[in-house]
Amino acid sequence: MIRRHVAGGRSWVFADLKELMAKATPLRSGDLLAGIAAGSAEESVAARMCLAEVPLKAFLTEVLIPYETDEVTRLIIDSHDERAFSSIAHLTVGDFRDFLLSDAATPERLVAIARGVTPEMAAAVSKLMRNQDLILVARKCRVVTRFRNTIGLAGTMAVRLQPNHPTDDPLGIAASTVDGLLYGCGDAVIGLNPATDSVPGLTRLVHLLDEVIQRFEIPTQSCILTHVTTSIEMVERGAPVDLVFQSIAGTEKANASFGIDLAVLGEAQDAARSLGRGTVGDNVMYFETGQGSALSADAHFGVDQQTLEARAYAVARKFEPLLVNTVVGFIGPEYLYDGKQIIRAGLEDHFCGKLLGLPIGCDICYTNHAEADQDDMDTLLTLLGTAGVTFIIGVPGADDVMLNYQSTSFHDQLYVREALGLKRAPEFEAWLQRMEITDVAGRLKPQTARSSLLSLTRGMAA
Amino acid sequence: MSAGPVRPAEDDGRPVTSPAGEDRPACVLSGDARPVSGMQADPWHDLAAATPARIALGRSGGSLPTRQVLDFGLAHARARDAVHTPLDVAAVTKAIETLGLETLLIDSAAPDRPTYLRRPDQGRRLSAAGRAALTARAGAEIEPAPDIVFVVADGLSAAAIHANAAAMLAAFLPEARRRGWRVGPVVIARQARVALGDEVGEILGARLVVMLIGERPGLSSPDSLGLYLTFAPKRGRSDAERNCISNVRSGGLGFAEAAATLSFLAQGALRLGLTGVKLKDAGGDALPAPDASPVL
Numbered sequence: 001m002i003r004r005h006v007a008g009g010r011s012w013v014f015a016d017l018k019e020l021m022a023k024a025t026p027l028r029s030g031d032l033l034a035g036i037a038a039g040s041a042e043e044s045v046a047a048r049m050c051l052a053e054v055p056l057k058a059f060l061t062e063v064l065i066p067y068e069t070d071e072v073t074r075l076i077i078d079s080h081d082e083r084a085f086s087s088i089a090h091l092t093v094g095d096f097r098d099f100l101l102s103d104a105a106t107p108e109r110l111v112a113i114a115r116g117v118t119p120e121m122a123a124a125v126s127k128l129m130r131n132q133d134l135i136l137v138a139r140k141c142r143v144v145t146r147f148r149n150t151i152g153l154a155g156t157m158a159v160r161l162q163p164n165h166p167t168d169d170p171l172g173i174a175a176s177t178v179d180g181l182l183y184g185c186g187d188a189v190i191g192l193n194p195a196t197d198s199v200p201g202l203t204r205l206v207h208l209l210d211e212v213i214q215r216f217e218i219p220t221q222s223c224i225l226t227h228v229t230t231s232i233e234m235v236e237r238g239a240p241v242d243l244v245f246q247s248i249a250g251t252e253k254a255n256a257s258f259g260i261d262l263a264v265l266g267e268a269q270d271a272a273r274s275l276g277r278g279t280v281g282d283n284v285m286y287f288e289t290g291q292g293s294a295l296s297a298d299a300h301f302g303v304d305q306q307t308l309e310a311r312a313y314a315v316a317r318k319f320e321p322l323l324v325n326t327v328v329g330f331i332g333p334e335y336l337y338d339g340k341q342i343i344r345a346g347l348e349d350h351f352c353g354k355l356l357g358l359p360i361g362c363d364i365c366y367t368n369h370a371e372a373d374q375d376d377m378d379t380l381l382t383l384l385g386t387a388g389v390t391f392i393i394g395v396p397g398a399d400d401v402m403l404n405y406q407s408t409s410f411h412d413q414l415y416v417r418e419a420l421g422l423k424r425a426p427e428f429e430a431w432l433q434r435m436e437i438t439d440v441a442g443r444l445k446p447q448t449a450r451s452s453l454l455s456l457t458r459g460m461a462a
Numbered sequence: 463m464s465a466g467p468v469r470p471a472e473d474d475g476r477p478v479t480s481p482a483g484e485d486r487p488a489c490v491l492s493g494d495a496r497p498v499s500g501m502q503a504d505p506w507h508d509l510a511a512a513t514p515a516r517i518a519l520g521r522s523g524g525s526l527p528t529r530q531v532l533d534f535g536l537a538h539a540r541a542r543d544a545v546h547t548p549l550d551v552a553a554v555t556k557a558i559e560t561l562g563l564e565t566l567l568i569d570s571a572a573p574d575r576p577t578y579l580r581r582p583d584q585g586r587r588l589s590a591a592g593r594a595a596l597t598a599r600a601g602a603e604i605e606p607a608p609d610i611v612f613v614v615a616d617g618l619s620a621a622a623i624h625a626n627a628a629a630m631l632a633a634f635l636p637e638a639r640r641r642g643w644r645v646g647p648v649v650i651a652r653q654a655r656v657a658l659g660d661e662v663g664e665i666l667g668a669r670l671v672v673m674l675i676g677e678r679p680g681l682s683s684p685d686s687l688g689l690y691l692t693f694a695p696k697r698g699r700s701d702a703e704r705n706c707i708s709n710v711r712s713g714g715l716g717f718a719e720a721a722a723t724l725s726f727l728a729q730g731a732l733r734l735g736l737t738g739v740k741l742k743d744a745g746g747d748a749l750p751a752p753d754a755s756p757v758l
Contacts, residue, residue, distance in 0.1 A: 172513035179517035333579045368541035368679045397516025404680030414524030449505040
C-alpha cells in the first residue's frame with residue numbers, strides 16, 4: 001500500500017513497504033547499486049519517520065516478497081508465533097524501538113517475544129536505531145547453544161579458530177590450529193575453509209580436526225566449511241562430522257543460487273544429529289550469511305540488503321544452529337563501501353540476529369579494495385564485544401592466506417577480552433587451565449617448547 | 463626495517479626465541495633501573511615453515527609486537543596501492559608490442575576508480591569510445607576472424623598486469639604459433655571486470671576470448687593475475703560459461719605451468735566449442751574449476 005509522510009514542509013510518497021524499508025536504510029553502496037536507496041539524505045529521514053508509524057502487524061500482511069513464490073516468506077509467515085507476538089502486537093515500529101530500550105524489555109521478556117518477531121520487523125526497527133541502540137538491546141538478548149561446550153553465556157565470547165591453508169596441507173593446518181589453541185582460541189569451533197571440493201580430500205580434513213580434538217580432549221567441535229550436500233555425503237560414509245556448514249540467504253532464489261533449499265538443510269540437520277556426537281547438546285548447524293548475497297545472485301526483488309540479511313536469519317532459526325556468522329565485510333565495497341558502512345552493518349546484523357534468538361557472531365572483516373583497515377576492525381570489534389557478540393573469528397595475524405581477506409586475529413580476541421573482561425565458554429576455559437595455557441584469570445601463561453600441544457605437529461613432521 | 467617483499471621465507475620478521483626469553487618477566491616495575499622488555503616470543507617458531515599463515519608472531523602483553531604491526535601495515539599498503547595505482551598503459555603497451563603483437567586501448571563505462579569499485583556493472587560494459595574503437599578495428603579486419611583475442615585488464619590490481627601480463631603472453635605465444643592459432647589484437651582495458659571481455663570478443667569476432675586480469679589482491683599476494691577463458695564471447699555470458707586459471711604470479715602458479723594449462727583449456731574449448739562447467743566436466747579433474755575465485 002502507498003504511504004505518505006509530510007516532513008520539512010514536503011510530502012513524501014512511498015509506493016509500498018518494500019520501497020519504504022529500502023529508503024529508510026542508512027546509506028550503503030549495495031542499495032545504491034541496486035537502485036533502491038533514498039534519493040537524498042532528507043528522503044531517507046522522511047522514510048524513517050514514515051516507517052516509525054507503521055504498525056508491526058503490517059509486516060504480517062504486507063509481505064515484501066510474495067508468499068506464493070518464495071519459501072522463505074512462507075517459512076516466516078507460517079512459523080510466526082501469535083502468542084509470543086501478542087504483547088507487542090499493538091506497537092508501531094517506532095514504539096517497538098522505545099519498548100526495546102526500556103527497562104520493561106528484560107532479557108527474559110526478549111526471549112519470550114523472539115518467536116513473535118519476524119525478520120522484517122527486526123530489520124525495520126533497526127533502521128530507526130542508532131549504533132548505541134543496536135548495542136544496548138543486543139546486549140540484553142540471551143541465546144545459549146550447546147554441542148561439546150556451552151556458548152553464549154552472559155559475560156562470555158567465543159572464537160572460531162580458522163586455520164585455513166591455501167592447499168589444505170595437513171601440517172600447515174595443524175600448525176595454525178596449535179598456534180590458535182595456544183592463544184586460547186577455538187571454543188566456538190575449529191572451522192576450516194577447504195581449498196578442495198573432493199569428498200576424499202574433505203574427509204581427510206574432517207579426520208584431521210577430529211584427531212586434534214580427540215587427542216587433546218578439547219571441549220569443542222570441528223567443521224569443514226563445504227557444501228551441505230557434500231557434508232551429508234560424508235556423514236553417510238561415516239566421517240566424524242561435528243557441525244554441518246552452509247551459506248544461506250534471505251530469498252528462495254538466492255538460496256537456489258547456493259544450491260540449497262529448506263528441505264536439504266533439514267536433511268543435513270538430521271544427518272548430523274544421527275551421529276550423536278554432541279556431548280552437552282545437539283545444535284549441529286553452522287550458518288554463514290552476509291549483506292549483499294541476494295543482490296549478487298540477482299535474487300533481491302528490490303528489497304534492501306539489510307532486510308534480506310535478516311530474512312536469512314529466519315532460515316537459520318528453523319534449524320537450531322550452534323553458530324551463525326555474518327561475514328560482514330567479505331563481499332566487497334560494491335555492497336559495503338567503507339569502514340563506516342561495514343561497522344553499521346555488523347551492528348545491525350548482530351542486533352537482528354540476537355532479537356530473533358540466534359547465536360550470532362561476526363566475521364569482522366574487510367577486503368583490500370574496501371575503504372577500511374585494521375583500525376575500523378578494532379572499532380567494530382570493541383563495539384560488538386560491548387554488544388555481547390556470541391563469537392568472533394580468529395585467523396593467524398588477521399591475514400587469511402586462503403581466502404585473501406583480513407579478519408580478526410588470535411591477538412585481537414585477547415585484546416577484547418582484556419578490555420571488556422570477556423570469558424570463554426566455561427568448559428573450554430577449564431581445559432585451557434588444565435593444559436597450562438591460561439591462568440585462572442584466563443590470561444595467557446608463558447609457553448615453552450615442551451608444551452604438549454606442540455607434540456601434535458612434531459608427530460606429523462616425523 | 464627494509465621495505466622489500468613483505469613475507470619472504472628467509473626474512474619473515476618473526477622474532478627468534480632467545481633461551482632466556484621464555485622465563486624473563488614481561489616487564490619490570492617502575493623504580494627498577496634494569497632495561498625493560500615487553501615482547502614475548504612464541505617457542506614454536508619452527509612451525510612457521512609449515513604454512514604461509516602468520517603464526518608464532520609473539521606478543522606484547524596479548525597484543526601484536528611492533529614489528530608485526532608494521533609488517534602487516536606494509537603488506538596492506540602494498541595491496542591498497544595495487545588496487546589504486548593506475549595501469550601504466552605506455553609500459554604495458556610497449557612490453558606487449560615488443561612481442562610482435564598489435565595493441566588497442568579501450569576503457570570500460572566506469573569513468574574512474576571510485577565508480578569502478580562501487581559499480582561493477584559499469585566495469586562490465588564498454589565506454590562509447592571503446593566500443594567505437596573496437597568496431598572500427600573489426601571493420602578493418604580483412605583476414606579471417608581470430609581464434610583467440612587476449613584482453614589485458616587492470617581489474618582490481620594493475621600491479622598484477624605490470625608484473626605478469628607480458629611475461630604470461632610471452633610464455634604462451636610459442637604454443638599458439640605451434641598450433642596455428644590466429645591471435646587477434648591485444649586489447650588493453652582500463653577499469654575492467656571479467657565480463658568486459660565478452661563484448662570485446664563479440665565485436666572482434668573472436669572464437670575464444672582470454673582475459674588476463676588483476677585479481678582481488680590479498681595481503682600476501684597483491685599482484686596475482688587471473689586468466690579467464692570464454693568461448694564464443696558475447697554480452698550476457700554467465701560466469702558458469704568460463705574457465706579460470708588463478709593465482710599466476712611469482713610465488714604462485716608459474717608462467718610455463720599457466721601457459722600449459724591455458725593451451726590445454728584452449729584446445730578443449732576450440733574443439734568442443736564451449737567453455738565453463740561442461741569443459742571442466744569433459745576434462746575431468748585435470749582442468750581447473752570454472753571461476754572459483756571471488757567475483758571480480
